[in-house]
Amino acid sequence: MPELRRDPVVGYWTIISTERSRRPVEFSAADIKEERPCPFCEGKEDETGGEVTAIREPGTLPNSPGWLVRAILSKLPILSLDQGSNRTGRGIYDLMEGVGTHELIIESPKHKHDLDELGVSEIEKVIQVYTHRLNALEKDPRFKYALLFKNHGLISGSASDVIRHTRSQLIATPITPKRVKEELQAAQSYFERRERCVFCDVLRREREEGSRIVAENDAFLAFCPFASRSPFEVWILPKKHCADFGKLAPEYFPAFAFVLKECLLRIKTLLNDPPFNFIFHTAPFRHKKKAVYWKTIEEDYHWYLQISPRLTHDAGFEWGTGIHINPTPPEDAAHLLKETEIPKESF
Amino acid sequence: MPELRRDPVVGYWTIISTERSRRPVEFSAADIKEERPCPFCEGKEDETGGEVTAIREPGTLPNSPGWLVRAILSKLPILSLDQGSNRTGRGIYDLMEGVGTHELIIESPKHKHDLDELGVSEIEKVIQVYTHRLNALEKDPRFKYALLFKNHGLISGSASDVIRHTRSQLIATPITPKRVKEELQAAQSYFERRERCVFCDVLRREREEGSRIVAENDAFLAFCPFASRSPFEVWILPKKHCADFGKLAPEYFPAFAFVLKECLLRIKTLLNDPPFNFIFHTAPFRHKKKAVYWKTIEEDYHWYLQISPRLTHDAGFEWGTGIHINPTPPEDAAHLLKETEIPKESF
Numbered sequence: 001m002p003e004l005r006r007d008p009v010v011g012y013w014t015i016i017s018t019e020r021s022r023r024p025v026e027f028s029a030a031d032i033k034e035e036r037p038c039p040f041c042e043g044k045e046d047e048t049g050g051e052v053t054a055i056r057e058p059g060t061l062p063n064s065p066g067w068l069v070r071a072i073l074s075k076l077p078i079l080s081l082d083q084g085s086n087r088t089g090r091g092i093y094d095l096m097e098g099v100g101t102h103e104l105i106i107e108s109p110k111h112k113h114d115l116d117e118l119g120v121s122e123i124e125k126v127i128q129v130y131t132h133r134l135n136a137l138e139k140d141p142r143f144k145y146a147l148l149f150k151n152h153g154l155i156s157g158s159a160s161d162v163i164r165h166t167r168s169q170l171i172a173t174p175i176t177p178k179r180v181k182e183e184l185q186a187a188q189s190y191f192e193r194r195e196r197c198v199f200c201d202v203l204r205r206e207r208e209e210g211s212r213i214v215a216e217n218d219a220f221l222a223f224c225p226f227a228s229r230s231p232f233e234v235w236i237l238p239k240k241h242c243a244d245f246g247k248l249a250p251e252y253f254p255a256f257a258f259v260l261k262e263c264l265l266r267i268k269t270l271l272n273d274p275p276f277n278f279i280f281h282t283a284p285f286r287h288k289k290k291a292v293y294w295k296t297i298e299e300d301y302h303w304y305l306q307i308s309p310r311l312t313h314d315a316g317f318e319w320g321t322g323i324h325i326n327p328t329p330p331e332d333a334a335h336l337l338k339e340t341e342i343p344k345e346s347f
Numbered sequence: 348m349p350e351l352r353r354d355p356v357v358g359y360w361t362i363i364s365t366e367r368s369r370r371p372v373e374f375s376a377a378d379i380k381e382e383r384p385c386p387f388c389e390g391k392e393d394e395t396g397g398e399v400t401a402i403r404e405p406g407t408l409p410n411s412p413g414w415l416v417r418a419i420l421s422k423l424p425i426l427s428l429d430q431g432s433n434r435t436g437r438g439i440y441d442l443m444e445g446v447g448t449h450e451l452i453i454e455s456p457k458h459k460h461d462l463d464e465l466g467v468s469e470i471e472k473v474i475q476v477y478t479h480r481l482n483a484l485e486k487d488p489r490f491k492y493a494l495l496f497k498n499h500g501l502i503s504g505s506a507s508d509v510i511r512h513t514r515s516q517l518i519a520t521p522i523t524p525k526r527v528k529e530e531l532q533a534a535q536s537y538f539e540r541r542e543r544c545v546f547c548d549v550l551r552r553e554r555e556e557g558s559r560i561v562a563e564n565d566a567f568l569a570f571c572p573f574a575s576r577s578p579f580e581v582w583i584l585p586k587k588h589c590a591d592f593g594k595l596a597p598e599y600f601p602a603f604a605f606v607l608k609e610c611l612l613r614i615k616t617l618l619n620d621p622p623f624n625f626i627f628h629t630a631p632f633r634h635k636k637k638a639v640y641w642k643t644i645e646e647d648y649h650w651y652l653q654i655s656p657r658l659t660h661d662a663g664f665e666w667g668t669g670i671h672i673n674p675t676p677p678e679d680a681a682h683l684l685k686e687t688e689i690p691k692e693s694f
Contacts, residue, residue: 005574009545010533014574015672024618024683027578027658078664078672091552092545093573149663171664179669186357198356198439205438226440227352227361231374271371279667308666311374316496317425317518319655320626322526325362325425336371 002079002098004175012178015098017078040165042067042109049073052103053132055125068122069129070106071170077102078171085142085174099142099174105129107166114152114273115166116264120347123257126168127248130280133170134246138285143172145180145284148245153275154310176284183281184301191300199302200241202226212334215262219255222263224330224337230312231328232271232337234263236305245282245303260305262342267309270340276309349426349445351522359525362445364425387512389414389456396420399450400479402472415469416476417453418517424449425518432489432521446489446521452476454513461499461620462513463611467694470604473515474595477627480517481593485632490519492527492631495592500622501657523631530628531648538647546649547588559681562609566602569610571677571684577659578675579618579684581610583652590648592629607652609689614656617687623656 003016039047042065051062052071060066079100087096107115107126115123130148137146150168176184190198206212206223214234215222222236236259242248248256267276282303318324350363386394389412398409399418407413426447434443454462454473462470477495484493497515523531537545553559553570561581562569569583583606589595595603614623629650665671 007572007574008549009537010530012574012576013670014576015670016676017672017674018676024579027618027621091556092548093552145668147664147667149667151662154660154662169663173668173670177668177670179667183357190356201439202355205440209438225354227354227359229359229361232371271374274374277663277666279663281667313501314661315498315501316516316624316626317494319624320494320496320526320628321492321520321524323360323362323520323524325364327364329363329365 001083002077002100004096004098006094006096008092008094013096013175015078017098036163038111038163038165040104040106040163040167041111045070048106049075049104053129053136055129065109067109069125070109071103071129071133072106074102074104074169079173096174101137101143101170101172103133103170105133105168105170107168112166113164114264114268115150116261116268116346117166118261120254120257120261123261124253127253127256128250130168130170131246131248134244134282137170137172138246140172142174143285144174144176146170146172147177148280148282150278152277153273154277180281180284184284184297187300187302188296191296197241197300197302199237199304203237203239211331214266214334214337215259217255217259219252220259222259224334226330228326228328228330228333229324230308230310231326232267232274232309232311232333233326233330234267234307234337236260236263236307237302238304241299241302243283243298243301243303245280245305248303258347261347263307263337265342265346266337266340267307269342270336271309271311274309274311276307278305278307280305348430349424349447351443351445353441353443355439355441360443360522362425364445383510385458385510385512387451387453387510387514388458395453396422396451400476400483402476412456414456416455416472418450418476418480419453421449421451421516426520443521448484448490448517448519450480450517452480452515452517454515459513460511461611461615462497463608463615463693464513465608467601467604467608470608471600474600474603475597477515477517478593478595481591481629484517484519485593487519489521490632491521491523493517493519494524495627495629497625499624500620501624527628527631531631531644534647534649535643538643544588544647544649546584546651550584550586558678561613561681561684562606564602564606566599567606569606571681573677575673575675575677575680576671577655577657578673579614579621579656579658579680580677581614581654581684583607583610583654584649585651588646588649590630590645590650592627592650592652595650605694608694610654610684612689612693613684613687614654616689617684618656618658621656621658623654625652625654627652 004013006013045063049072054067054070057066079098079102081101083097083099085097085099137143148170187198203221212223219239220236222234225235283297283301351360353360392410396419401414401417404413426445428448430444430446432444432446455465484490495517534545550568559570566586567583569581572582630644630648
C-alpha cells in the first residue's frame with residue numbers, strides 16, 4: 001500500500017511505493033527491459049487498466065475498440081483509490097495513506113510513437129480529454145491537486161516505460177505538492193505588490209524583447225524562459241489570463257494543438273528526438289470550503305505548459321543547491337528552435 | 348562568462364554556463380566519452396588546475412609530487428573567480444555575474460577509484476582538507492555558501508567525468524541557494540516553536556526506534572531517513588549538536604572517517620557499486636555584518652552528510668510536484684545495509 005511520509009525538517013512528502021518495491025539486485029537490471037507487444041493499441045483493451053473515459057465512435061462500448069483518445073487506470077498506480085486519507089503521527093514524524101489516482105491518457109488508437117505525429121485535429125481531441133479528466137477529478141473532495149504530464153524517452157520506473165505508444169499521465173494527490181504551493185504563493189505575493197499577474201508581465205516582456213520567442217499565434221506564446229533550467233526548455237502560455245488549464249474554452253483547442261505540435265516538432269527535429277517531459281502548471285483544485293484561502297487565485301495565477309528536453313544530467317550540485325546549470329543561453333536556444341525547418345506537410 | 352539568472356516567479360537561480368556551452372549536436376554525443384590517461388594521479392600535477400592547498404610531505408613544493416590530499420581549481424569552473432558580483436535588472440528579470448569558485452579535492456595520490464578504498468587514517472586527511480577549504484572560503488566576503496559534494500559514477504557535464512580517480516568538489520556561491528535557505532528556515536521555525544534542534548530530535552527518535560539505523564559509533568549515527576527520497580539514502584549526523592561541518596574538531600575526524608567508510612562500503616557491497624552522490628548540508632557563511640540575521644543558527648541548525656544512491660530516475664511527476672517516489676521502505680533499506688557483510692580487513 002503506498003504511504004506518504006513527511007520529512008520532519010523541510011516538510012517535503014515522499015511516496016513509499018511498495019507496489020513497485022524492488023530488491024537490491026533488481027535496481028541494476030532496471031535499465032535493461034524487454035520490448036513486449038504494445039498493450040495500448042486499439043484491440044488490446046483487455047490488457048490495460050479499466051477505461052475511465054474515451055472519445056468513441058457512436059455505438060461502441062467502453063473497453064472495446066472504436067476509440068480515438070482513451071483514459072485508463074494505471075496498472076501500477078503510484079497512488080491508489082483503494083486507500084483512505086488518514087493522517088497519523090509517529091513520534092515527530094507524519095504520515096498519510098496514499099489515496100489518489102493514477103490514469104494514463106492514450107493519445108491515439110494507432111501505434112504512434114509521439115504526440116507530434118498526430119494531426120492538429122487529433123491533438124484537439126487529446127486536449128479535450130486532458131481538460132475533461134482534470135475537471136472530473138476536481139469534483140472528488142479527496143484530491144487537492146492533479147498533475148498532468150508526459151515522459152517521453154525517459155526511464156521512470158515501470159516496465160511499460162519501454163513501450164513507445166504516445167500517452168500522458170494524470171496523477172491526483174491528496175495534498176497540494178510543496179513545489180506547486182511555492183509557485184502559487186510566489187505569484188500571489190507578486191500580485192499583492194503590483195496588482196498584476198506575474199505571468200502576464202512575463203508575456204508582455206517576452207513579446208517586447210522577442211529574442212526568446214519560439215512560436216506564436218493569436219492565443220498562445222511559446223518561448224524559452226529567461227532562467228531556463230534545462231537547455232531548450234520551452235513554456236507555452238495562453239495570452240488571455242486564465243488560472244486553470246481545465247477551464248480552457250474549446251474555441252482555443254485548435255490554437256493550442258497547433259502551437260504544441262509545432263514546439264514538439266521543432267524540438268524533435270533540432271535535437272534529434274531527445275528525451276523530454278512536459279508538465280502542465282495549473283491551479284490546484286478549489287473545493288468550496290477552501291474558497292477564502294484561494295480567493296485571489298483566479299487573478300494571480302496563470303496556467304502554462306513547461307516542455308523540458310532532458311539533455312543534461314543533474315548531480316550533486318543541482319541536488320544540493322537547487323541551482324541548475326544550463327549550458328545553452330535561452331536566447332540561443334530560441335533562435336535555433338525558431339530557425340529549424342520543420343516539414344510543412346506535417347500540418 | 349557564467350551568468351546567474353533569477354526566475355521572476357518562484358525566484359530560483361540558474362547558472363547560464365557558457366564555459367560549457369554546447370551546440371545541439373553535442374548533447375547526444377555527451378554520453379559517449381573517451382577514457383583518457385588520468386590527470387589526477389601523482390606526477391601529473393601540471394595537467395590539472397592550480398593547487399589551492401595540499402597535505403604534503405615536508406620539503407615538497409606546490410604543484411609537484413609528494414602530496415597526500417590535494418585541492419585544485421577546476422579547469423571547467425561552474426562559477427569563476429574572475430567575475431564581479433554585480434546584480435542588474437533587465438525589465439522584470441534579475442541577473443548577476445557568476446562570481447564563485449570551483450575546486451576539486453583529489454583524495455589520493457594513487458589511482459584509487461573510490462573513497463572507501465582508502466584507509467581510515469587516509470580518510471581523516473581528506474576530512475582535514477574538506478574542513479580546511481570550507482573555513483578558508485568562509486573568509487572571502489564575496490561568498491555566501493559553499494557546497495561540498497561528490498558525484499560517483501554520475502554523468503554531470505564535463506569530459507573529466509569518466510575518469511575514475513576519487514575526488515570531491517567544492518563550489519562557493521555568491522548567494523545562499525534557495526534549497527539551503529529553505530532547510531535553514533524550517534529548522535529555525537521548529538526551534539522557535541519548541542526550543543529544540545529538529546535534527547537533535549530526529550537523532551533521539553532514530554535511536555529510540557532503531558529500525559532505520561545503519562551504523563553507529565560514539566560520535567556519529569548513520570540511518571536511512573524516515574522520508575527517504577531515494578532508495579537506500581543514508582544520513583550521517585554528529586551526535587553532538589554542531590551547525591558547521593567546517594568547525595568539526597579534529598578529535599572527531601577518526602570517528603567520522605570510520606562511519607563514512609563503513610556506509611560507503613555497505614552501499615557498494617549491497618548494491619553492486621551503484622552511482623551515488625553525497626552532499627554536505629552545513630550552515631552558510633556568516634560574515635560579521637550578517638550576525639544579527641543568523642543569530643540563532645548555532646542553536647537551530649545541525650550539519651549532516653546525505654548519501655544518495657541514484658538507483659531510480661526522476662521524471663515528470665517528481666519534477667512537477669517535488670514528491671519523490673521511493674520503492675524501498677527505509678526500514679527495509681537499513682536492515683539490508685546493516686546485515687551486509689563487509690570485509691573486516693578493509694579497516
